[in-house]
Amino acid sequence: MSAVRKVLVQGGGIGGLTLAAALAQRGIEVDVAEASGAASVLGVGLIQPNNALAALEEIGVRGSCLEAGFQLEPLGIWNSEGVEVATIPHPEGRYGQPSNNGIGRPLYTGILREAAEKAGANIITGVTIWEMNEDHDGVDVELATWTGKRTQAVRQGGAASSRYDLVVGFDGVRSRVREHLFADAYAPEFTGFACWRVKMPRPVDLTRSAFVMSKDVKAVLTPISDDEMYIALVTPEPGNPRHDPLDFVRLVHERMRDFTGPLAELRDSITDVGRINYTPLEHVTVREPWFRGRIAIAGDAAHTSPPHLAQGAAMAVEDAVTLAAALVEHSTVPAALDAWYTRRRDRALFVADMSLALLKQEMGAQMTPDEKELADVGIAGALAILAQEAY
Ligand SMILES: Cc1cc2nc3c(=O)[nH]c(=O)nc-3n(C[C@H](O)[C@H](O)[C@H](O)COP(=O)(O)OP(=O)(O)OC[C@H]3O[C@@H](n4cnc5c(N)ncnc54)[C@H](O)[C@@H]3O)c2cc1C
Known part of the structure; x- marks a missing residue:
């Protein structure tokens, strides 16, 4: 029973x-x-x-x-110019x-x-x-x-x-x-970092999740359907500030300023605050x-x-x-x-x-x-x- x-x-x-x-x-x-x-x-x-x-x-x-x-x-590692420099193949295991x-x-x-x-x-x-x-x-x-x-x-x-x-x-x-x-x-303890996530159309050649580091900002690009992907940015946010959502587009652009190549193109296409989600990492x-x-x-x-x-x-x-x-x-x-x-x-x-x-x-x-x-x-x-x- x-x-x-x-x-x-x-x-x-x-x-x-x-x-x-x-x-x-x-x-x-x-x-x-x-x-x-x-x-x-x-x-x-x-x-x-x-x-x-x-x-x-x-x-x-x-x-x-x-x-x-x-x-x-597999998962891709890009340099800040958006060129794939390595991949992380998923390990063999029990889950196929x-x-x-x-x-x-x-x-x-x-x-x-x-x-x-x-x-x-x-x-x-x-x-x-x-x-x-x-x-x-x-x-x-x-x-x-x-x-x-x-x-x-x-x-x-x-x-x-x-x-x-x-x-x-x-x-x-x-x-x-x-x-x-x-x-x-x-x-919950604040880590000192936060994650910005932005939903956007998937570029046709993005077929894997890609990790990109530029200085102190990490970006991860993840396709979620044939049409859509999201970009997640991990950024230092000392003091756990409460950002005004009306400022989200400007803040995302500022945090992505050092990316060039495809990442810069994606950054420039971010204009809609409704697609941005901000989460302090705890x-x-x-x-x-x-x-x-x-x-x-x-x-x-x-x-x-x-x-x-x-x-x-x-x-x-x-x-x-x-x-x-x-x-x-x-x-x-x-x-x-x-x-x-x-x-x-x-x-x-x-x-x-x-x-x-x-x-x-x-x-x-x-x-x-x-x-x-x-x-x-x-x-x-x-x-x-x-x-x-x-x-
Ligand atoms: C930026 C980011 C990216 C992530 N990416 C991934 C990923 O790629 N893969 C992965 O596996 N995990 C990922 N995670 C982690 C994942 O989101 C969480 O671990 C997962 O959502 C936890 O599920 P949960 O059901 O425990 O809690 P939650 O998803 O937080 O659900 C809790 C639910 O409880 C409800 N609730 C809260 N308080 C109350 C209350 N008092 N009364 C009634 N209802 C209440 C909420 O409304 C919510 O629906 C990510 C997390 C973050 C922050």
Whole structure:
């Protein structure tokens, strides 16, 4: 008998929707409480490495992702004039080809949402957990209406209360469920760097993801469909400034001023502020069990890292499918959560620590001896480890 019959997932992002699909497909009743509206997906696109594609196959959506996306092989390294000087072939491993798939975030989330709903998950948008009261065999939860940052949550009364066997916080870097479990012990830390992402038409000859460094700015070009790509810029942003969105176009041009050749052409074509997304890069690494009693956290809520291995969402998806499996393989919640955390901890924290070390190395930031040792493994070395180890 499985450890749970009814689960609440807070957060209907990539991880939360994957968990909802995986649980509902196993006959477990699932509610998803998501703050933002159905159409609101932050970000532009991302890379699905083959370990993520393998985990997505478990909920039956690998094919739809490949169809909606753009297969990238191998990764290219360009000089600041846009000339390819090296490639990083994806290492051989247990997860096969294609090694990477670029995909638009709204499309990706839409595919996951459809899979979750088709399996019977109940996705409630515009809500958040107001209160949780746990006892030995369940958690009583009251939901409140909430649409996210800078708005007040509004209680709805008794009709919004239910009892669950397990509550999972897949609610991202600013997780309220993490706060409930650990207070401010794991508040997100700003790295000193941020990422600008701009969606634009794909040049026909851009058929792989390309990395370009120019002084202290890193650019990554990623096709996400036949027609579209995005450029991601990692830039130093000392003091974590709050930029005015009306200034985004000028700021992106300024940060790309040292690029020449095709990168300069792309820069000059950036004129629409609506296509620019700005994200300060933060990290959170919870180095103790990601649960207490019947309340757990997963994905970015437990381990957020800079995007330097393109593995953050992959880890969220792996967390989700392995958690669903553990909950049916074990007959009690403590046994299931303990087995799941033991299985996931080292791999997810390796990605988090390695990504932060790579960011610091690339940007010339101060590093601890442990970070230097990790960064010396390099992107290719880290990808080989992730491709060979099972999730
Ligand atoms: C610049 C950048 C590029 C990246 N590129 C890649 C990449 O190429 N490949 C890759 O694998 N990863 C990438 N990542 C990482 C990836 O975006 C995250 O790791 C992934 O989105 C984490 O998924 P999640 O479901 O844990 O959290 P999220 O995607 O953050 O989802 C959390 C959800 O919870 C909701 N929520 C938050 N708080 C509440 C609340 N209190 N109540 C209700 N709902 C709430 C949010 O609205 C959101 O829908 C990148 C990250 C960045 C910043």
